[in-house]
Amino acid sequence: MINYIFSNLDGTLLNQDGQLSEKDIAAVKACPLPISLISARSPQAMQPTVDQLSLTTFQVAFNGGLIYQPTDLFPMVLAEAPLVARLVATLQTNFTDISLSAYDLHHWYTQKIDAGIEHAAQNTSQLPTMFNFAEQLQNPFIKIFKVLLILPDTKQCKIVQEFIAQLHLPSISVQQSGTLYLEITSQQATKANALMTILKTTSVSLADCAAFGGDQNDLSMLAAVGHPIVMGNASDQIQAAGQFITKTNQHSGFSYGLKKYITKINQKVG
Numbered sequence: 114m115i116n117y118i119f120s121n122l123d124g125t126l127l128n129q130d131g132q133l134s135e136k137d138i139a140a141v142k143a144c145p146l147p148i149s150l151i152s153a154r155s156p157q158a159m160q161p162t163v164d165q166l167s168l169t170t171f172q173v174a175f176n177g178g179l180i181y182q183p184t185d186l187f188p189m190v191l192a193e194a195p196l197v198a199r200l201v202a203t204l205q206t207n208f209t210d211i212s213l214s215a216y217d218l219h220h221w222y223t224q225k226i227d228a229g230i231e232h233a234a235q236n237t238s239q240l241p242t243m244f245n246f247a248e249q250l251q252n253p254f255i256k257i258f259k260v261l262l263i264l265p266d267t268k269q270c271k272i273v274q275e276f277i278a279q280l281h282l283p284s285i286s287v288q289q290s291g292t293l294y295l296e297i298t299s300q301q302a303t304k305a306n307a308l309m310t311i312l313k314t315t316s317v318s319l320a321d322c323a324a325f326g327g328d329q330n331d332l333s334m335l336a337a338v339g340h341p342i343v344m345g346n347a348s349d350q351i352q353a354a355g356q357f358i359t360k361t362n363q364h365s366g367f368s369y370g371l372k373k374y375i376t377k378i379n380q381k382v383g
Contacts, residue, residue: 114382115146115340115375116317119308120325122152122162123236123290125344126367131236133165140368141166146375149173149311151304151324151334153259153288153296155216156181158237171311175216176288176330178258178302180310190218192310194299195256197284201246204260208273212263214241217256222246229263260297267292288330296330304334323375325359325367327351340378342370 120126126137141148148166151173152159159174163183171182171191180191201215205224212229215222222244223230230241249255264270270293277287277297286300304326312319320339324331327344328351335341335354343355344366352358359370 114321115323115378116321117312117315118144118146118148118323118325118371118375119151119304119334119338120148120367121304121327121331121334122150122154122159124327124346124362125325125331126150126362127162128362133162134365134368136365136368138165140365140371141168144371147315149308151177151307153290153330154237155221155239155259156183156218157221158239161238171314173304173307173311175258176286176296176298176302177304177307178298179218180307191314192307193218193256193258194301195258196260196297196299197282198250198255198257200282200285200297201250201257201260203280204262204273204277205246207276208262211265211269211273212261214261215244215246215257216259216261218258220244233261233263258298258302262295262297264293264295270295290328290330304331305337306333308334308337325370327362340374342374 147170149170149172153176154174156174163172171180173180178194182189204213212227220242221239223241224244224246284300286298288296290296319337322338323340323342324334324338325342326335327347332354341355342357342359343352344362345358346361357374360366
């Protein structure tokens with residue numbers, strides 16, 4: 114029996130234009146099961162989707178770095194795992210030509226507006242705040258949950274990944290999202306850890322959960338649940354982690370998977 118659903122956003126529930134299909138909206142609203150979105154996005158960038166789907170359950174931002182419940186006034190934080198701020202300065206010093214930005218609970222910070230920032234802003238509808246990292250990250254009240262690096266090509270992406278690995282920082286996790294995005298979060302921040310934290314507030318077991326995903330940063334989540342459902346647009350490596358493969362995100366793969374797999378499983382048990 115499936116009693117809880119988790120879903121990635123970009124490349125999964127959202128199409129390539131960052132939009133929800135009418136089929137997926139209808140499927141989520143008609144679903145009797147609780148649904149939590151688990152995304153690399155910030156809460157602000159997730160909120161339009163949360164609102165469209167009328168979700169009131171716990172949601173997960175920053176690849177698991179922040180678990181919160183949307184409210185009218187302020188997100189109620191269930192758990193958080195901020196990053197060590199000095200990492201930003203190290204990356205800025207060594208890679209002056211890459212697109213670098215960072216997120217706290219309320220803001221998306223950047224020191225310069227470049228093509229990468231403009232593209233990310235268009236995708237998420239969140240506007241960046243200009244920010245002097247060297248000066249303002251000295252403020253102990255600023256908690257950074259994610260550093261986003263947008264690389265010009267796959268070669269540079271590999272170089273940056275290798276550089277970060279050589280820093281031997283035990284407290285960080287580097288995930289590749291798409292081909293040119295590197296997302297750095299706390300090592301404690303994984304999608305699997307986030308969904309397990311949410312489940313502690315319920316009586317639902319991991320075996321009775323389904324998760325939809327399609328990217329590298331979804332693998333921990335897909336491995337944790339009893340019923341991993343992978344998008345048809347995912348790579349072969351990610352699809353190998355699925356119990357089921359649904360349609361692509363361009364063809365409402367979420368609603369298709371919900372009907373074809375989750376509903377059928379629950380009907381058999383019921």
